[in-house]
Amino acid sequence: MEKGFLKSLLNSFYDLLPIVVVIGFFQLVVLQQPIPNLLEILTGSFFVLIGLTLFVQGLEMGLFPLGESLAFAFARKGSLTWLLLFAFALGFGTTVAEPALIAVAQEAANVAAEGQVIEGTEQARNDYAFGLRLTVALSVGFAIVIGVLRIVRGWPLQYLIIGGYLGVIVMTLFAPPEIIGIAYDSGGVTTSTITVPLVTALGVGLASSIRGRNPMVDGFGLIAFASLTPMIFVMAYGMIG
Amino acid sequence: MVQNLLQTFWATIADVLPIALIIVGFQSLVIRRPIANMSRVGFGFLYVLVGLAFFLLGLEMALFPIGKLMAQQLAAPEFIMGVEHASAAGKSPDWIQYHWVYVFALAIGFSTTIAEPALLAVALKAHQESGGVIGVWGLRIAVAIGVALGIALGAYRIITGTPLHWYIIAGYVIVIFQTLYAPRMIIPLAYDSGGVTTSTVTVPIVAALGLGLASNVPGRNPVFDGFGLIAFASLFPIITVMAYAQVSAWWAKYQ
Secondary structure (H helix, E strand, O other): OOOHHHHHHHHHHHHHHHHHHHHHHHHHOOOOOOOOOHHHHHHHHHHHHHHHHHHHHHHHHHHHHHHHHHHHHHHHHOOOHHHHHHHHHHHHHHOOOOOOHHHHHHHHHHHHHHHOOOOHHHHHHHHHHHHHHEEEEEOOHHHHHHHHHHHHOOHHHHHHHHHHHHHHHHHHHHHHHHHHHHHHHHHHHHOOOOHHHHHHHHHHHHHHHOOOOOOHHHHHHHHHHHHHHHHHHHHHHHHHH | OOHHHHHHHHHHHHHHHHHHHHHHHHHHHHOOOOOOEEEHHHHHHHHHHHHHHHHHHHHHHHHHHHEEEEEEHHHHHHHHHHHHHOOOOOOOHHHHHHHHHHHHHHHHHHHHHHHOOOHHHHHHHHHHHHHOOOHHHHHHHHHHHHHHHHHHHHHHHHHOOOOOOHHHHHHHHHHHHHHHHOHHHHHHHHHHHHHHHHOOOOHHHHHHHHHHHHOOOOOOOOHOOOHHHHHHHHHHHHHHHHHHHHHHHHHHHHH
C-alpha cells in the first residue's frame, strides 16, 4: 500500500467523526438513553474505518485508472458504435442488480397494490417490481448513452438537463399521484458506490482524450443524466402499468 | 460475525459482477489490448471490494440499527408531546413541535454525506481535474449542506402533508436561474453532485426517517407519504454547489 496507510486511516477517521458526534448527541442528550451494545458498535465502527480506507486506496489504484484506460482505448479505436454499446451495457448492467433499486422496486409494488393499481397477489407484485427494475435499468443505460454522446459531440449539458426537468414536470402532470414520490426518489438511488467513480473516470477520460473538450466542462455530467432519466421512465411505467 | 462478513462479501461481489463481466467482455472482444498496469488495477479492484464489504458490514453493525431506531423514536408521538399528552385522543401536534426532527434531519443529512464514499471519489476527481481550484472538503461541505437542507425540508413536507411535486418544481426553477449566472466550469459538477450524494450511508437512515414520520404523524399513510426525502437530498446539493462556486467567484473579485 502506498501514500502512508496511517495517513489515509486518519483521513477516514475525520470523514466518519461527524456521524459519531451526531448519533452520540441525540442518543445521550436528546433521547437520554444509554448506548446499547457498545462493543458491537465499536467493532462495527472499526470495520467502517478500515473499509473506507481500503476503498479510497483501491479507488486511486484500480477504479480511476480502469475508467480512464477504457476511455482512452475507445477513443483510440475511434468507433462510436462500440463506445455507445459499451455505455449502454455499463448503465444497464450496473443498475439492474443494484440492491437499493431492488428494495425501492419492492416498495413501489406495495404502493401499487395498496392503491389497487395491480392485484394484491405475490405474483402480481413481483412482476410489477421486476418490470420497474428493468425500466429503471433501461433508463440508466439510455442516460449513459446520451451523456457519452454529449461528451463526444460537445453539446452543452445545461440545455439537455433543463430539457429533462421540463420532461419531469410534464410527466408529473399526467402520472398517477401515487407513483410520483417513488419516481422522484428512484433518480437518487440508481447510482451505486462502484458505478459513480467508474463512470466519472470514463467521462473525464473521454473528455481529455478528445481534442477541444475540457475535462471539467465536458467530462462531468454522466451521473446527472443517470439520476434524471429514471424519474421520467418510472412515471411513464406508472402510466402504462 | 465471520459468517456475516462472508455474506456481505458475497453480496458485494454479486453487486460488482455485472460491471466486471461487461468490462472484461469489452476489453477482450472489442478493445483487444491489455490494460496498462494490470496487476495494480487488479489489486485496486480487490481493495475496493474488500473495503466496501467491511464498510457495509460495519454500518450494519454500528450505525443502521441505532440510526433507524433513533429516527423512529424522534418521530413518535410520545417524544413529540410527552407521554401523558400522547394518549389524549384527538390532539395532533403542531408542525413546530417536531423541532428535534428538523435538527436531526439537518445533522444526519450533513454527517452521512461527509462519510459517503461515492461523493469522496467525485470530489477527489474534481480536485485533480480542476488543477486544485475545487477543494475536496469545500465541495463535500457544499454538498453536505445541500443534503442537510433538503432532508430537513423533506421532513417538514411529510409533517405538513403538502404535495411533493410543488417543492421539486420550485427547486428546478431555482436551479435553472442559478445555471444562467453560475461559473460555467461548475455546472456539470453541480448537476452530478445531486446523484452521487445519496447512496450507501444516507439512504437507509433517511428512508427510516421518512417511514417513521409517515407512520407516526396523524393523517399520513406510510405507504404513500414516506417517499420523497431522497428526491430532496438529490436536488438541493445542485443548488448549494452552484451557490458555493458563485460565492467563491464573488469573494475572489471582492478581494
